[in-house]
Amino acid sequence: MTPPDPDYEARVRASFRRQRAMGFIGAEIIVVEPGLVEIALPYRPELTQQHGYFHGGIVSTIADSAGGYAAYTLFPADSSILTVEYKINLVAPAAGDRLIARGRVLKPGRTLTVCELEVAAVKEGVSKTCALGLQTLICLEGRPDTGEN
Amino acid sequence: MTPPDPDYEARVRASFRRQRAMGFIGAEIIVVEPGLVEIALPYRPELTQQHGYFHGGIVSTIADSAGGYAAYTLFPADSSILTVEYKINLVAPAAGDRLIARGRVLKPGRTLTVCELEVAAVKEGVSKTCALGLQTLICLEGRPDTGEN
Amino acid sequence: MTPPDPDYEARVRASFRRQRAMGFIGAEIIVVEPGLVEIALPYRPELTQQHGYFHGGIVSTIADSAGGYAAYTLFPADSSILTVEYKINLVAPAAGDRLIARGRVLKPGRTLTVCELEVAAVKEGVSKTCALGLQTLICLEGRPDTGEN
Amino acid sequence: MTPPDPDYEARVRASFRRQRAMGFIGAEIIVVEPGLVEIALPYRPELTQQHGYFHGGIVSTIADSAGGYAAYTLFPADSSILTVEYKINLVAPAAGDRLIARGRVLKPGRTLTVCELEVAAVKEGVSKTCALGLQTLICLEGRPDTGEN
Numbered sequence: 001m002t003p004p005d006p007d008y009e010a011r012v013r014a015s016f017r018r019q020r021a022m023g024f025i026g027a028e029i030i031v032v033e034p035g036l037v038e039i040a041l042p043y044r045p046e047l048t049q050q051h052g053y054f055h056g057g058i059v060s061t062i063a064d065s066a067g068g069y070a071a072y073t074l075f076p077a078d079s080s081i082l083t084v085e086y087k088i089n090l091v092a093p094a095a096g097d098r099l100i101a102r103g104r105v106l107k108p109g110r111t112l113t114v115c116e117l118e119v120a121a122v123k124e125g126v127s128k129t130c131a132l133g134l135q136t137l138i139c140l141e142g143r144p145d146t147g148e149n
Numbered sequence: 150m151t152p153p154d155p156d157y158e159a160r161v162r163a164s165f166r167r168q169r170a171m172g173f174i175g176a177e178i179i180v181v182e183p184g185l186v187e188i189a190l191p192y193r194p195e196l197t198q199q200h201g202y203f204h205g206g207i208v209s210t211i212a213d214s215a216g217g218y219a220a221y222t223l224f225p226a227d228s229s230i231l232t233v234e235y236k237i238n239l240v241a242p243a244a245g246d247r248l249i250a251r252g253r254v255l256k257p258g259r260t261l262t263v264c265e266l267e268v269a270a271v272k273e274g275v276s277k278t279c280a281l282g283l284q285t286l287i288c289l290e291g292r293p294d295t296g297e298n
Numbered sequence: 299m300t301p302p303d304p305d306y307e308a309r310v311r312a313s314f315r316r317q318r319a320m321g322f323i324g325a326e327i328i329v330v331e332p333g334l335v336e337i338a339l340p341y342r343p344e345l346t347q348q349h350g351y352f353h354g355g356i357v358s359t360i361a362d363s364a365g366g367y368a369a370y371t372l373f374p375a376d377s378s379i380l381t382v383e384y385k386i387n388l389v390a391p392a393a394g395d396r397l398i399a400r401g402r403v404l405k406p407g408r409t410l411t412v413c414e415l416e417v418a419a420v421k422e423g424v425s426k427t428c429a430l431g432l433q434t435l436i437c438l439e440g441r442p443d444t445g446e447n
Numbered sequence: 448m449t450p451p452d453p454d455y456e457a458r459v460r461a462s463f464r465r466q467r468a469m470g471f472i473g474a475e476i477i478v479v480e481p482g483l484v485e486i487a488l489p490y491r492p493e494l495t496q497q498h499g500y501f502h503g504g505i506v507s508t509i510a511d512s513a514g515g516y517a518a519y520t521l522f523p524a525d526s527s528i529l530t531v532e533y534k535i536n537l538v539a540p541a542a543g544d545r546l547i548a549r550g551r552v553l554k555p556g557r558t559l560t561v562c563e564l565e566v567a568a569v570k571e572g573v574s575k576t577c578a579l580g581l582q583t584l585i586c587l588e589g590r591p592d593t594g595e596n
Contacts, residue, residue, distance in 0.1 A: 019199050046170065050165075060209045080200075086236070087237075092554075114579060233583060234583055240407075314497075317497050348462045353469075356468055363502075382536065387532040443497055
């Protein structure tokens with residue numbers, strides 16, 4: 001997968017910084033490669049559900065962003081991206097010091113792109129998958145993601 | 150749909166209060182009926198994506214909780230609930246003063262329950278659907294949701 | 299929902315007839331309204347899984363077609379339709395004399411349309427929901443569905 | 448992944464033979480390994496949609512069975528299996544001489560198992576992915592899959 005935009009990494013990182021929800025929960029983008037993005041999220045008690053684990057919605061939030069930006073690495077420079085839909089299985093409690101969400105493009109496309117999503121909970125150095133998903137994204141060409149839309 | 154636990158509403162509201170992620174983002178549970186729960190979330194800039202709308206993950210977070218608690222209204226007193234999986238379509242920008250997420254049980258079951266999810270964005274009094282979903286929940290009997298597990 | 303093509307019903311029925319898989323399994327299109335299509339499928343032992351019920355894939359097949367044609371009622375005359383994806387919950391055994399699949403448009407769109415899917419198993423006149431789904435369709439404008447593509 | 452039932456392959460193949468829908472469409476089970484099953488389906492005009500490709504529902508049918516039997520390889524001898532739900536993206540036309548559906552267990556569990564689904568269309572020896580999915584299965588212990596239920 002070769003990004004048509006050589007500056008894809010800077011473009012993705014700039015868009016990520018504009019996602020205020022990412023900063024609010026404390027998420028960081030740690031890997032940006034063609035068709036692959038990883039987002040890390042350290043544990044904070046404010047992010048938990050009723051049993052003290054990361055809330056499934058928070059797990060989904062970073063998974064959604066990781067998949068979206070994985071797809072966005074392969075989009076043209078003057079485009080925006082929207083999540084059409086995703087499905088996520090919460091396969092184990094999201095218990096750990098931090099989460100790592102990985103989005104990976106399975107099927108790039110001019111209009112629609114499909115990504116797989118995986119979130120791992122890392123506890124004392126041991127990583128365990130806590131969520132698996134499949135996501136559909138749409139490319140809006142000619143509408144640069146300036147944050148002003 | 151008749152809840153087997155007459156105190157379902159108090160049980161649901163207590164569990165919701167233990168979801169610290171709900172308080173963190175500012176979500177409130179506003180309707181608790183047998184098989185139906187609604188959660189409201191006022192706009193805050195910290196909850197947005199790169200275009201200034203509510204982040205899709207935040208939309209999903211309240212949808213997931215609304216469906217989970219809708220199912221939980223029908224569970225026995227000494228049970229816990231986990232989201233098995235859900236799928237959500239983000240059908241319009243989540244632009245508005247606040248979001249209302251509604252979870253509704255379509256198919257109750259002893260082990261598995263299926264809910265439909267709908268999130269509306271309310272802008273100057275006008276409500277517009279921004280997300281639609283379908284969710285599977287599992288009942289863990291004999292494991293009360295005390296928050297201590 | 300007003301179809302832009304006044305001849306939507308004839309167009310939908312002609313396309314359905316070209317779906318040889320529908321004839322092969324014995325499915326019939328029984329309702330074609332703007333944004334709503336129903337397909338009926340009588341029981342045949344060839345359509346069953348290992349317990350003698352309709353196979354989940356067969357249930358999905360008519361659900362997918364019902365949703366696709368529900369969306370197609372609202373598309374322009376010179377367009378084709380493709381299913382982008384769907385998710386389906388098989389909520390009860392598909393046991394009965396026949397199945398009725400209903401596809402209904404929840405969110406029409408110029409490019410993407412979202413439908414809800416429901417399949418009921420009818421047994422001695424009593425109808426029971428056996429599957430629930432959510433589906434995303436894409437409109438290919440300027441590519442009439444002539445069966446020749 | 449070690450199957451608890453040493454006779455898993457015979458058990459899976461016997462159950463597959465009881466799925467009359469598989470024989471009806473002409474599907475064969477070609478790989479049965481712990482946590483992995485593949486099903487092949489030769490082209491037949493009766494299996495097509497309006498453009499002459501394999502119908503998306505037929506693609507789903509073999510994907511659903513492949514994932515179900517992949518999970519079933521890991522189940523105890525006296526158990527049955529049901530598909531709880533699945534989501535499938537139809538990422539390319541299913542055009543070819545035959546389809547190969549592969550189900551692979553991503554997360555085995557005592558009650559619930561999660562599988563990934565992939566279907567490839569093979570055309571003159573060249574294989575191309577046409578569908579990707581994610582599926583949830585449930586194990587019914589103490590209810591052997593005798594076909595009599």
